[in-house]
Amino acid sequence: MKDYLEAQLRTTLRGIDGVPDDFEPMLEQPNDPDHGDLATNAAMQLARHLRKAPRAIAEDIVDLLELDPSRISEVSVAGPGFINFRFADRFLSDKLGDVLEAGRAFGRQDRTKGKAIVEYVSANPTGPLTVGHGRNAVLGDTIANLLDWAGYDVTREYYFNNAGRQMRVLAESVRARVEELVQPDNPTRTVEVADGETAEVPASFPEDGYLGEYIVEIARELVDAHGEEALALDLDAFKQAAQDAIFEDIEGTLKRLDIEMSDYFNEHSLYENGQIEATLEALREKGVVYEADGATWFKTTEFGKEDDTVLVKSTGEPTYRLPDIAYHITKFERDFDVIVDVFGADHIATYPDVLSALEVLGYDASRVDVVIYQFVTLVRGGEPVKMSTRKANYVTLDELMDEVSADVTRFFFLMRSANTHLDFDLDLAKEASDKNPVFYLQYAHARICSILRKAEEVGFEADENPSLDLLTHEAEGGLIKTLLRFPEEIERAADARSPHHIPTYLREVAVAFTRFYDACRIIGEEQKLASARMALAKATKIVLANGLTVLGIDAPERM
């Protein structure tokens, strides 16, 4: 409908002198339903160009506009110069039939938009996923779902680094725990675990070692498998054992969230195939790289930064920025039209360097969208929980899901815009009865299922081709209009890479449905009306189920 009106408006405007060729009329839904179903402010925007009063322009447009009365029942000029359109009931009921026909595909577009890659999670295998990773994972996965529905061929990629200092410290941590098991009488030392809390660790435990209990478990498995010989294993064996165990754990956690990556991209492969070196050379040729103090620098000051940035340390080891650039080049080489990165706010200073480098090397950096999400503060008993992966004091994503379920976890991460801080109140989410919006949505879906069951019970059979034009009650019209917005909402959320629009929208659907449910009976009404209303209930079920599917949340048959 929006497309139809846009096209008609454009045609009309082209016939008016003085309208710029590139003028695109905008249509939006007025806040107040009394103002119609769609409105355009085109006349006001044109006032400048045409040097005429907006209302007069609006009158002219309305006079010239040719509209199909079976689609638009009413056009009016209002306020300072808005043109308001009202949909014909007939049109709405026709469209409702389309919803039923499309079913689980309603809101999904044909796969014609090209290839998209969404990089998310990307946690190095040093420990279990935490709540912070959870926000990343759920955001990324839902953005990927949205792009999928919006018509992209989507790759979901997890980028990780299993080389370097972090992993060395991890391996040493495991080794120390093995030593502790095999030689319990060795000297120990005291380390701080959390504010004011301490623990005893073997003297060989590395500085900044990983203190989580999972390290002890990995050590125990090694001792179970190798006995005392475990201590004699080389560091790579400890590293491998830790990495295997931790990745298995991470994949298990992601699976609980219904997340399955397309692939895992190992940073190390960029070294093996020479892309790190090639990237550095390419940058050097562009003259944005120089040597100083034994290190290799990237002239980020040329791109508005205060300082230059080290790409290769004086030790000869690249900082993570260089492989990041090389990695992003692979995304271009793999021909992705849309490239989305999901990063925590702590990466906010690093991605501009990557984009600058891509730009210098001739890639269209505007294809890269970086979604930055702010940190999650877990609140337990009214107190914020401080978290650190290295110290043992954190709440894992698994623990969170144990407490509040995967559905609630996903929903809470998705209901807020990514760039606001998220206070995740565990007590509230757990209590989660009437306060929890996810239940409200699921309940609306379950209630429709209940109606369907009831219909079967009492032997009600809806007409094959229900007369949808019987749906003239205010609550029915409101619900239909809300349902029909679903495809636009998906597209808008996908374009903006903003999943949180969907929970907001689905709540509107649930509210509109519950209002309808409250005002209109289905079973027991006269056959034709009952059939039409049953069709409306089914259409609502489709939209709720599809929307929840995009969010990765279950749509239960009963609650």
Next chain:
RNA sequence: GCCCACGUAGCUCAGUCGGAUAGAGCAACGGUUUCCUAAACCGUAGGUCGCAGGUUCGAUUCCUGCCGUGGGUACCA
């Protein structure tokens, strides 16, 4: 210091490619149930859209400055 977000109802947050009377949930207050799930619905109350300027026919939305909160500012990731 500099960079990036954010600041909207008592609380948690939508809305912001400039538009008509700024919305929702929770909390508060009042009402509704012979009926397909009351995990509901209806109503009332609640606001200098952080502050001050600027651009505009029109600013919560764009620009500048200030204040506040968070994050970043490593030859760590």
